[in-house]
Amino acid sequence: MADYRGKLPRKIADIILYIINSLVFFFLDLLDYTMCIFYKYIDEFLEGKSTPCYCQSQNRTTKEFEKRNNGVSGTLFGRKNVFKEMGFIGKTRRMFDDEDSGKTTSSDLGKTRWSDCGCESCLSWMNNGGDLKLHVVVKDPLKGNQDLGNTSTEDVIFLHGFMSSSYIWTETIFPELVSSKYRLFAVDLLGFGSSPKPRECLYTLNDHLEMIEKSVIREFDLKSFHLVAHSMGCIIALALAAKYPNSLKSITLVAPVSSIICSR
Numbered sequence: 126m127a128d129y130r131g132k133l134p135r136k137i138a139d140i141i142l143y144i145i146n147s148l149v150f151f152f153l154d155l156l157d158y159t160m161c162i163f164y165k166y167i168d169e170f171l172e173g174k175s176t177p178c179y180c181q182s183q184n185r186t187t188k189e190f191e192k193r194n195n196g197v198s199g200t201l202f203g204r205k206n207v208f209k210e211m212g213f214i215g216k217t218r219r220m221f222d223d224e225d226s227g228k229t230t231s232s233d234l235g236k237t238r239w240s241d242c243g244c245e246s247c248l249s250w251m252n253n254g255g256d257l258k259l260h261v262v263v264k265d266p267l268k269g270n271q272d273l274g275n276t277s278t279e280d281v282i283f284l285h286g287f288m289s290s291s292y293i294w295t296e297t298i299f300p301e302l303v304s305s306k307y308r309l310f311a312v313d314l315l316g317f318g319s320s321p322k323p324r325e326c327l328y329t330l331n332d333h334l335e336m337i338e339k340s341v342i343r344e345f346d347l348k349s350f351h352l353v354a355h356s357m358g359c360i361i362a363l364a365l366a367a368k369y370p371n372s373l374k375s376i377t378l379v380a381p382v383s384s385i386i387c388s389r
Contacts, residue, residue, distance in 0.1 A: 259340035260319035262291050264299050264309040279374065280347050282337070282365075283311045286356025286380070290318030293355065307351075310341055314358070333361050334368065348372065355379040 266278055283294040291311035299309055313320035315336045316328055326332055341347065349372045354362035359381035366373050 257321040257323065257336075258344070259315060259321070259336050260291065260313040261340055261344075262295050262299075262309075262311040263345075264295075264303070264311075266306055266308060267304055278306055278308050279351065280345070280349065281307050281309050281351040281353060282341060282347075283309065284337075284352070284354040284358030284362050285312070285314065285317070286354075286358050289355070292318070294353075298353075310345070312337060312341060314361070330361065330364055334364055337361070337365065342369075349374050352376045353379070354381075356382060 283291070283298065285291060285293050291313045294309075294311040299311070302309060315326065315333055316322045320336075342350075350369075351374050352362045352365060354377070356379070359378040362376060362378065366376050
């Protein structure tokens with residue numbers, strides 16, 4: 126773009142850029158619309174009755190979206206979609222979802238879907254309510270440990286990264302610290318491992334924080350703690366550290382994501 130901006134008048138260059146952007150986003154809108162229909166058929170073929178995609182099931186404005194989901198960018202959500210503005214997406218929804226209300230019935234809960242085995246853990250994503258808590262593996266110091274002496278036990282929370290679970294800690298770190306003075310907490314983050322996977326959750330940073338507070342900090346009445354996190358878990362660990370500065374004793378980040386490294 127910089128090459129021909131110097132040769133063409135700025136107005137013409139801006140018009141060309143606008144046309145290119147419009148064509149790109151028109152193609153993306155068309156692709157989005159097409160994939161919604163395509164996966165609708167695939168879901169119904171493999172799983173029976175499917176739920177509407179996010180763009181079809183949410184009837185709220187951008188401001189309402191940002192208000193209810195603090196921490197989630199509403200930029201792309203609020204961007205006008207050509208086909209949505211023309212009413213095609215709404216017509217498609219009415220064509221496919223004559224009685225679909227987006228609610229989960231008791232018969233749906235008992236149905237084994239292609240993506241899971243039908244166990245309670247795999248079907249937990251279909252549960253939107255209830256007293257959901259994270260799966261937490263707790264390792265207490267050995268009783269009668271001579272190394273402890275009069276030293277009080279310290280708590281350590283381990284947070285895994287993307288496409289991982291508490292298993293990464295329980296199988297590598299926990300065996301090495303079996304005789305230490307630390308009480309260890311390995312957490313399956315929301316949507317990972319054996320933790321709940323609620324279908325209506327957007328899995329924002331606040332969602333992760335609230336579940337860790339509910340399932341670990343308040344559940345075990347932690348007054349102070351160390352944090353150890355890997356990859357994506359580093360973002361959550363930093364947020365916890367900022368929220369509990371007086372309770373944090375130390376923080377260890379393993380392979381933090383680049384956005385953390387580059388941020389000031």
